[in-house]
Amino acid sequence: MNPLVLIPARLAATRLPDKPLLDIHGLPMIVHVLKRAQEADVGPVAVATDTPAIADAVRDHGGLAVMTGTHHASGSDRIHEALGRLDPDGRHDVLVNVQGDLPTISPGAVRASLQPMADVEVSLATLIAGIREEADRTASHVVKFIGTALGGGRHRALYFTRATAPWGDGVLWHHIGLYAWRRTALDRFVALPPSPLEQREKLEQLRALEAGMRIDAMEVAEVPLGVDTPADLEKARRMLAPGAAA
Template identity: 40%
Template sequence: MHSIGIIPARYASTRLPGKPLVDLAGKSMIQRVVEQARLAALDRVVVATDDQRILDHVLGFGGEAVLTRPDHPSGTDRVWEAYQQLGQPADCVVNIQGDEPFIQPAQINALIDLFADADTQIATLVKQVISQEELFSPHLPKVVLGAQREALYFSRHPIPYLRQYPSMSWLDHHRFLRHIGLYAYRPTVLQQLTRLAPDALELAESLEQLRWLAHGFRIRTAETDLATHGIDTPDDVQRALRQLQNEF
């Protein structure tokens, strides 16, 4: 099984400009992501960026990076361009979020393992919802699965709707799952995904994966009990620093 991890990293960010280069206790965020990804069962880890500063920084700490177009509408498109530049075939390509410095190698490996089945097209992670805050947060998409643990639908609203119970007691009556935004794809499927037009469901929920489902692609899932902490704001940076301090 030959797998490549690609980390899309844009410089521009509305809430945190230059996010990949933010210092987290002596290392940049992108360096921490790269170091974590290198611990997984990946044959290669590459940063795909639109900015020369990020490219130079990654090369400076011994990482691998490629420069991609600045106008990609999504990280998926940036990952595909980077994969084409590499010129190296793979059984699966893992899209690793560049703003999750605490990503765990086991989470990446869980997705890679799903590609031992030749029928796997796309893979992603899910995690059990354990709090009311998680369940009702629109920033943490929820997902429902079919019998084969393939995603049926993703939503920013809690799904399914338990009509017979008050909403504040839903966690007592159903095992809800949230989506963790780590993806892996067959390269041939990844190419097809970049050619799809936005779908009405995707536009309604602002969730790219709904475009894939609407066009008939299958998304298999692996479950993790490991937490992830994306960094989008200065407050998130402070929380990450506190977590790093607790680890040392």
């Protein structure tokens, strides 16, 4: 494999305006995500954005940024355009999509997402972690992964849902929205129309499953903090404070 890591970022958040540029201990949040991705050391890293201020912040801290259109409906569409701009000759066969609001993502989690891609039957790979909080078992904002364990912490995806599933005793898996894409699969995915279950559950990955693409997931120990609110931002600042426990 010859992976490329792409971080989509824009200034569209309403609950936390200018989210990617908000300060966390002297660095914009998007730069923290960039640094975690670089520390994973799996390949080149770039930020894909439609906002000059985000690109400037990334470049000011030595990172690579690529400008994309403002019309994209999802991060997958944005990284697809960025990939074409950065690598028109197709040298990179795997793309890792790291969300730009995950400043606490661990480098190990980024690396873990690539493990299933050694299997040529896997179109894309993602991450899961066991749900520990009782409230998260029924929360609709916590996406649950349903799949078949393959051993070694790897699972084959059967479904993703906002409902509490599967029924019965056992672990419930929290899906983490970080994806490793085979380039050919991403090309196919962005050309497909939104699927019925994708529209019903508001989960983009169901388009891939409905189209027959294989998704595998790797277990990781923790769910990274997604920053969506001012309270999340303050928590991220505490977690990333100098001397804070990892």
